[in-house]
Amino acid sequence: MRQATGTYGGRSAQERRAERRERFLRAALEQFGDRPGYRASSVTGLCEAAGLSTRQFYEEFRNLEDVLTQLHLLVNDRTEQAVLRALADTAGRAFEPRIAAVLRAYVTAATDDPRRLRIAFVEIIGVSAELERGRLVRRRRWVDLIVAEAEAAVRRGEAAPRDYRIAATAFIGAVNGLLHDWTAEQFRATLDQVVDELVALLLGVVRPPAR
Structure with missing residues (x-):
């Protein structure tokens, strides 16, 4: 899958991906480190907490x-x-x-x-x-x-x-x-x-x- 390389809103594709990754990790810190915990979490729930899509999740990570x-x-x-x-x-x-x-x-x-x-x-x-x-x-x-x-x-x-x-x-x-x-x-x-x-x-x- 080809990744976008241009700029959008004054930010490069690399910067946007780094920001999305950080949002996923912040949401995971909250969900895995507090409630519901890693074993009770889901990709869908994590995406909702991060305010991002499952497509964006799988662009950054293989799984939870x-x-x-x-x-x-x-x-x-x-x-x-x-x-x-x-x-x-x-x-x-x-x-x-x-x-x-x-x-x-x-x-x-x-x-x-x-x-x-x-x-x-x-x-x-x-x-x-x-x-x-x-x-x-x-x-x-x-x-x-x-x-x-x-x-x-x-x-x-x-x-x-x-x-x-x-x-x-x-x-x-x-x-x-x-x-x-x-x-x-x-x-x-x-x-x-x-x-x-x-x-x-x-x-x-x-x-x-x-x-």
């Missing part, structure tokens, strides 16, 4: 799973950028204040919008083998970051040398579970309390108390 995949990538990219800024801001600092800044950036970015949190930790689970592979790829990137920071602490003499991959994987699982339960109001805590608890947990992994 494709939309969910794109949202998952965007949510993770947003959180990752916040963490990378924290890493840049704390370059050269010791492990404890550095990891505290990183965890605060992660928690703040991951929980500032309950819809994004639901997409990252709930709606993405069990949809398909392809989405699960993508989720695990992203999870490995977070594990790699923790391992890299732990190994840097070893080189600075702040931690004992060992293989930190299993511990980092367990820590990432604990982070995800804690944030999900916190935002679901399974317990009451401030942002500072959540960050402090995660910092203490990670320090316990990297610098366990002597027996």
Whole structure:
């Protein structure tokens, strides 16, 4: 199918398509991340929420799973950028204040919008083998970051040398579970309390108390 390439209303065809795609993604963030949820959504309902046609939908996406995949990538990219800024801001600092800044950036970015949190930790689970592979790829990137920071602490003499991959994987699982339960109001805590608890947990992994 040939795509229009001219301008209309002062905007190029590429700009109009980018705007339509953004409208679909905004509508999907609302529907998948709140009500009715991904599994109860439909292409027709999403198009109605976006104010666009099903023809326009299929010009941008293959199906609803494709939309969910794109949202998952965007949510993770947003959180990752916040963490990378924290890493840049704390370059050269010791492990404890550095990891505290990183965890605060992660928690703040991951929980500032309950819809994004639901997409990252709930709606993405069990949809398909392809989405699960993508989720695990992203999870490995977070594990790699923790391992890299732990190994840097070893080189600075702040931690004992060992293989930190299993511990980092367990820590990432604990982070995800804690944030999900916190935002679901399974317990009451401030942002500072959540960050402090995660910092203490990670320090316990990297610098366990002597027996």
